[in-house]
Ligand code: SF4
């Protein structure tokens with residue numbers, strides 16, 4: 001083993017270990033943030049949950065309500081999933097100082113797999129270009145809304161440009177190696193077949209690099225190889241800062257979906273106890289919560305459930321929810337996507353605050369309600385469930401809206417005046433309007 | 447027009463009988479002038495099909511839906527528990543509602559508060575009555591007319607009921623045209639989530655106008671609805687476009703009742 005190979009093994013292992021460690025460090029922070037949420041049970045009906053996950057997350061079922069982006073996205077998605085297989089070889093090659101170590105033992109299957117990945121990479125390349133065009137040239141409305149200005153827009157373009165770079169590295173690596181192999185100069189074990197047989201690179205390689213010297217070809221091949229693994233590690237560590245985190249969280253998020261009918265809202269148990277005590281003097285409410293008095297509804301991210309917080313980290317910012325939202329369509333300030341983005345932003349802020357204060361949250365005088373999400377947004381919602389229906393990863397923006405409304409009404413008595421009137425009518429007359437309960441059956445004789 | 451035969455739960459109790467089903471009329475159906483017509487249409491059909499049904503009459507009270515969607519969980523649960531006490535007192539088993547909001551609330555949100563009933567929306571009951579031959583429709587006045595159905599959010603997306611109203615209307619021999627946004631993708635009329643009881647927030651359009659526009663683009667003779675709130679919103683929308691002479695907004699129950707000259 002030459003000294004250069006030794007050095008490259010060491011660099012690789014350091015890079016890989018460092019990249020993975022930093023990723024897991026960031027993931028553990030996100031996990032902690034999510035677990036700041038209130039407990040809810042989403043472990044029932046495992047069979048139905050797995051089925052939902054296979055259909056919606058793995059099978060991308062809801063994506064296909066819009067076929068064009070669904071197919072483009074499928075290219076990227078399948079390429080992403082299948083390329084992980086190749087990554088196993090790359091990591092082992094890097095750690096052991098080998099070159100295409102699976103080829104001799106896998107033979108034809110190896111050629112098939114790598115060729116398959118090449119074809120998927122070309123499709124992903126096309127998909128990525130189309131996505132860049134949809135965002136930057138065609139300006140699909142939901143992708144260029146002003147709520148995405150700044151980081152979200154950059155983030156989306158970064159990911160797509162990164163994807164393109166990654167694919168270029170793959171073809172540099174494979175293309176140069178094909179030319180080297182045909183000259184009998186590749187580091188891959190020569191099996192006397194004159195070509196690696198890669199569907200795309202065996203043609204693309206000679207066109208791009210055919211006239212180059214052996215030395216240049218080896219350099220290009222290595223740039224491709226190192227570029228590839230660096231991009232992968234870079235991507236991995238970019239995920240926790242990006243909406244792109246959905247590629248990992250989509251699966252657990254769909255698994256823990258709400259399986260109830262969408263029209264069914266939760267009944268607050270804390271309220272049930274109070275109402276029972278009010279209506280039935282003999283009722284003894286269960287012992288008070290040792291964690292102090294509960295809030296009715298949610299004011300802060302920590303008043304939401306862990307699932308709602310998981311939702312916020314899973315959001316892809318695709319805007320399907322917002323483009324179907326009747327309030328948003330008619331020019332109201334409400335955007336369900338923005339509800340999710342603001343929840344995540346506030347949660348990140350709370351997490352950073354905790355990091356800076358030895359794991360304890362230090363009061364910063366802000367809250368999700370009012371400082372991030374305004375009552376005007378909340379009161380524009382018709383609770384129509386279109387956003388929930390649309391979301392390809394089963395996020396529920398409506399549940400957050402409702403929990404914040406509950407806080408506004410029950411803790412701050414801050415309902416719009418007309419709604420207070422409606423409440424009064426209901427309390428006094430048993431109907432939201434001012435009619436006498438004794439007139440309820442009058443229609444019969446009219 | 448024949449007299450409506452409507453008995454209350456208390457009437458049944460007094461005569462020692464039990465009805466097949468409780469008809470939950472709802473606040474709109476009881477008090478709103480337009481919605482009362484839907485209530486009567488439902489009653490006419492029930493009478494025609496000889497369904498032994500009861501209403502709660504003055505013992506009925508709001509389900510609490512608008513309070514709950516507006517965030518007032520206290521008021522909702524007080525309403526719910528009051529209603530549950532009344533219905534459990536009468537040993538109610540099966541309920542039909544004239545409103546998807548009542549339907550959703552009683553069906554989904556009452557059980558954990560102690561109210562367990564089999565609940566159907568009136569379009570589901572109509573479907574059942576048609577399937578079992580208890581009512582029949584012979585062509586009738588909607589033959590060849592163009593009808594488009596607006597999915598109520600709390601019937602459709604909220605509870606996955608999309609086919610019952612459509613299969614009922616198939617019996618009308620009419621042309622059923624679908625709006626682009628229908629079924630799962632249906633657009634709200636703008637009334638849900640307690641919006642019915644307040645001014646809309648600031649925007650550049652009313653939701654019901656957006657929705658009515660979509661319906662009118664199909665040039666329908668009838669916009670069919672299954673919810674008294676949608677009815678109000680769509681009726682206002684049609685008036686906004688001065689189309690009330692040529693386009694009727696009718697509940698599925700009214701279509702069936704009118705087709706049978708009830
Ligand atoms: S439920 Fe509310 S936020 Fe969601 S689409 Fe309907 S109006 Fe918009």
Ligand code: SF4
Nearest residue numbers: 315316318319321391
């Ligand atoms: S909530 Fe769902 S539909 Fe809305 S932007 Fe996020 S991922 Fe897309």
